Amino acid sequence: MEAGLSERAQHLLKVLVERYIRDGEPVGSRTLSRDSDLELSPASIRNVMADLEELGFIVSPHASAGRVPTVKGYRFFVDTLLTVRPLAQQEIRLIRQQLDIGDPNPQALLASASSMLSAITHMTGVVTLPRREHIAWRHIEFLPLSDRRVLAILVVNEGEVQNRILNLDRSYDASALQQISNYLNRHFAGKDIHTVRSELLNELRRTRESMNNLMLAAITMAEKVFDARGAEEARNYVMAGEANLMEWAELSDVEKLRRLFEAFNQRHDILHLLDKCIAADGVQIFIGEESGYQVLDECSVVTAPYSVGDEVVGVLGVIGPTRMAYERVIPLVDMSARLLSAALNPRK
Amino acid sequence: MEAGLSERAQHLLKVLVERYIRDGEPVGSRTLSRDSDLELSPASIRNVMADLEELGFIVSPHASAGRVPTVKGYRFFVDTLLTVRPLAQQEIRLIRQQLDIGDPNPQALLASASSMLSAITHMTGVVTLPRREHIAWRHIEFLPLSDRRVLAILVVNEGEVQNRILNLDRSYDASALQQISNYLNRHFAGKDIHTVRSELLNELRRTRESMNNLMLAAITMAEKVFDARGAEEARNYVMAGEANLMEWAELSDVEKLRRLFEAFNQRHDILHLLDKCIAADGVQIFIGEESGYQVLDECSVVTAPYSVGDEVVGVLGVIGPTRMAYERVIPLVDMSARLLSAALNPRK
DNA sequence: TTTTGGCACTCGCCTATTGTGAGTGCCAAG
DNA sequence: CTTGGCACTCACAATAGGCGAGTGCCAAAA
Numbered sequence: 001m002e003a004g005l006s007e008r009a010q011h012l013l014k015v016l017v018e019r020y021i022r023d024g025e026p027v028g029s030r031t032l033s034r035d036s037d038l039e040l041s042p043a044s045i046r047n048v049m050a051d052l053e054e055l056g057f058i059v060s061p062h063a064s065a066g067r068v069p070t071v072k073g074y075r076f077f078v079d080t081l082l083t084v085r086p087l088a089q090q091e092i093r094l095i096r097q098q099l100d101i102g103d104p105n106p107q108a109l110l111a112s113a114s115s116m117l118s119a120i121t122h123m124t125g126v127v128t129l130p131r132r133e134h135i136a137w138r139h140i141e142f143l144p145l146s147d148r149r150v151l152a153i154l155v156v157n158e159g160e161v162q163n164r165i166l167n168l169d170r171s172y173d174a175s176a177l178q179q180i181s182n183y184l185n186r187h188f189a190g191k192d193i194h195t196v197r198s199e200l201l202n203e204l205r206r207t208r209e210s211m212n213n214l215m216l217a218a219i220t221m222a223e224k225v226f227d228a229r230g231a232e233e234a235r236n237y238v239m240a241g242e243a244n245l246m247e248w249a250e251l252s253d254v255e256k257l258r259r260l261f262e263a264f265n266q267r268h269d270i271l272h273l274l275d276k277c278i279a280a281d282g283v284q285i286f287i288g289e290e291s292g293y294q295v296l297d298e299c300s301v302v303t304a305p306y307s308v309g310d311e312v313v314g315v316l317g318v319i320g321p322t323r324m325a326y327e328r329v330i331p332l333v334d335m336s337a338r339l340l341s342a343a344l345n346p347r348k
Numbered sequence: 349m350e351a352g353l354s355e356r357a358q359h360l361l362k363v364l365v366e367r368y369i370r371d372g373e374p375v376g377s378r379t380l381s382r383d384s385d386l387e388l389s390p391a392s393i394r395n396v397m398a399d400l401e402e403l404g405f406i407v408s409p410h411a412s413a414g415r416v417p418t419v420k421g422y423r424f425f426v427d428t429l430l431t432v433r434p435l436a437q438q439e440i441r442l443i444r445q446q447l448d449i450g451d452p453n454p455q456a457l458l459a460s461a462s463s464m465l466s467a468i469t470h471m472t473g474v475v476t477l478p479r480r481e482h483i484a485w486r487h488i489e490f491l492p493l494s495d496r497r498v499l500a501i502l503v504v505n506e507g508e509v510q511n512r513i514l515n516l517d518r519s520y521d522a523s524a525l526q527q528i529s530n531y532l533n534r535h536f537a538g539k540d541i542h543t544v545r546s547e548l549l550n551e552l553r554r555t556r557e558s559m560n561n562l563m564l565a566a567i568t569m570a571e572k573v574f575d576a577r578g579a580e581e582a583r584n585y586v587m588a589g590e591a592n593l594m595e596w597a598e599l600s601d602v603e604k605l606r607r608l609f610e611a612f613n614q615r616h617d618i619l620h621l622l623d624k625c626i627a628a629d630g631v632q633i634f635i636g637e638e639s640g641y642q643v644l645d646e647c648s649v650v651t652a653p654y655s656v657g658d659e660v661v662g663v664l665g666v667i668g669p670t671r672m673a674y675e676r677v678i679p680l681v682d683m684s685a686r687l688l689s690a691a692l693n694p695r696k
Numbered sequence: 697t698t699t700t701g702g703c704a705c706t707c708g709c710c711t712a713t714t715g716t717g718a719g720t721g722c723c724a725a726g
Numbered sequence: 727c728t729t730g731g732c733a734c735t736c737a738c739a740a741t742a743g744g745c746g747a748g749t750g751c752c753a754a755a756a
């Protein structure tokens with residue numbers, strides 16, 4: 001029972017984890033007795049360590065090395081032992097600096113956020129693209145390209161532009177296109193794209209032949225916009241600094257790295273994991289196997305959701321070795337999410 | 349003098365390189381005598397190998413291993429020894445299949461090309477984004493978002509859409525925006541964006557105060573479009589299958605891999621190298637150090653330019669270990685470039 | 697002159713052996 | 727409960743020997 005851990009045991013566990021995070025080597029009773037302020041001999045420490053091992057907080061990688069935290073050890077550490085010092089003003093300034101605030105393209109902002117995370121932590125930064133519950137039709141425009149090809153430009157929400165080239169069965173002159181777009185804009189501006197879609201389909205069914213097929217193309221496009229936003233883009237992420245992971249000794253096995261990188265490219269596993277974090281209402285941490293994905297067994301993932309308006313729309317975070325500096329990473333990720341949210345919210 | 353290489357020496361060199369490419373181990377006189385059809389004893393072969401080594405075509409990694417081709421050896425091999433069998437119909441079909449022909453978004457097509465290259469070769473595929481010499485103004489549209497924010501949508505060339513949110517000093521009503529866009533479209537449709545830019549600047553200088561600052565914003569945007577296309581996007585590439593390189597034994601040194609991946613992310617070195625290939629009028633090969641970039645010392649790069657219309661606009665290629673199956677990769681890259689060109693050219 | 701078999705030699709790699717040191721568990725004395 | 731002592735374990739490094747693939751050279755054969 002964890003609650004049963006003595007004050008002393010907890011303190012020693014804390015020091016041990018901190019020490020192991022710092023230099024990555026199993027820590028023995030000797031060093032621990034020096035590092036902890038308790039005036040205890042190595043022998044006493046060994047007793048406590050034996051207890052901690054029996055309870056599953058630490059293990060020795062082999063008989064005569066020091067001890068190393070287990071996942072359970074890390075978990076207890078971050079849950080109850082960790083002292084997160086808040087970020088210094090200077091650090092906050094650094095984050096702000098590296099965030100590409102002001103770039104009108106939100107995609108660029110997200111990319112800069114993941115770069116920033118990876119640069120500051122020397123690990124891998126990741127930011128999911130914001131999902132949109134509501135996609136509001138704003139404006140559509142058709143531009144004739146050549147005989148039967150028309151460029152359709154659809155603006156949704158606050159200035160998101162989607163465009164697609166439509167190959168049609170017959171040609172339309174500019175005024176016909178104008179008429180159609182006028183009609184569509186008049187009827188659908190401001191409506192949710194779900195609604196638009198079903199209404200268009202109804203309309204189409206009702207008037208059948210009379211309906212020209214540019215309309216049909218417009219539906220198709222609207223549908224694609226919906227698909228793209230809902231299923232593809234929103235279920236995607238930007239990543240930066242994957243190569244950073246190669247610097248960490250504990251991940252230097254090429255085969256493991258390969259599998260990890262493949263998972264990064266495959267995307268669905270990582271995505272699924274990040275999706276779980278979107279529900280959490282603050283910093284979420286997966287340590288080692290906790291993630292449930294084997295490739296991440298020796299990694300930890302620290303995430304925080306970010307929002308636009310009052311609505312959480314995505315998460316950002318850091319992927320690195322289990323042995324990461326949680327007390328630095330956690331406030332960093334937290335603050336980054338706040339700053340990103342702030343930057344994303346429509347000014348004024 | 350290479351030309352002085354005896355028939356026999358050339359043949360042996362060829363067999364040696366092929367063999368080494370096949371199983372990646374230094375090849376000795378014994379195996380070489382078995383593999384070459386020449387009925388020669390290992391001893392005779394050794395004499396020839398000694399010559400080849402003296403001339404710098406092969407080396408032995410250490411005293412008692414077989415020989416391995418040098419860069420010079422590979423170079424001679426691909427230049428004069430290589431027998432490129434053309435692709436089988438089935439292989440061509442495979443390429444076609446994996447190319448996302450028909451996706452209206454050209455970016456997706458390029459991405460699928462790099463994926464295809466990496467998948468087929470088990471190495472890294474790369475495709476530069478097409479550069480555009482001429483960017484023709486086609487159509488601009490302003491859409492009011494909120495009080496002083498306007499969404500500007502600029503269409504250039506055949507259906508490329510750029511958009512940007514403009515923050516203005518004062519508000520314009522819909523009809524004012526309409527007027528401005530009408531004016532711009534009337535004057536500039538079809539013109540090159542360079543021309544547009546200078547004309548707009550002149551106009552602006554001429555009429556100074558009278559000119560409203562949406563016009564200024566329009567110029568700014570046009571400029572940005574130009575910049576983005578000319579300097580940033582066109583000077584960029586899509587890559588796929590970086591992780592594949594980790595499967596190759598000769599690249600399994602984590603430190604080297606890290607540097608390589610960093611170069612992939614840094615982009616400018618790779619880009620510079622690919623830029624050189626755009627000039628070549630066919631398959632271009634850099635073997636090992638030939639590329640001039642240290643990170644690529646143990647890699648080879650095989651590229652071919654692709655074109656839109658009659659104009660070469662980009663290159664595609666493969667990056668892998670020096671010990672790659674050139675006789676397969678070369679025709680593959682060649683054919684891929686052809687198919688990509690075909691897919692990019694405006695249908696009909 | 698070219699080819700070939702023979703032979704001594706080199707050297708990377710694998711395995712076994714041994715020593716060293718950090719760290720442990722246990723115990724008995726403080 | 728703490729501590730010093732002590733025997734023990736075990737990864738790691740260094741060393742040595744055996745093996746085998748491959749070489750260079752030479753003298754004899756073709």
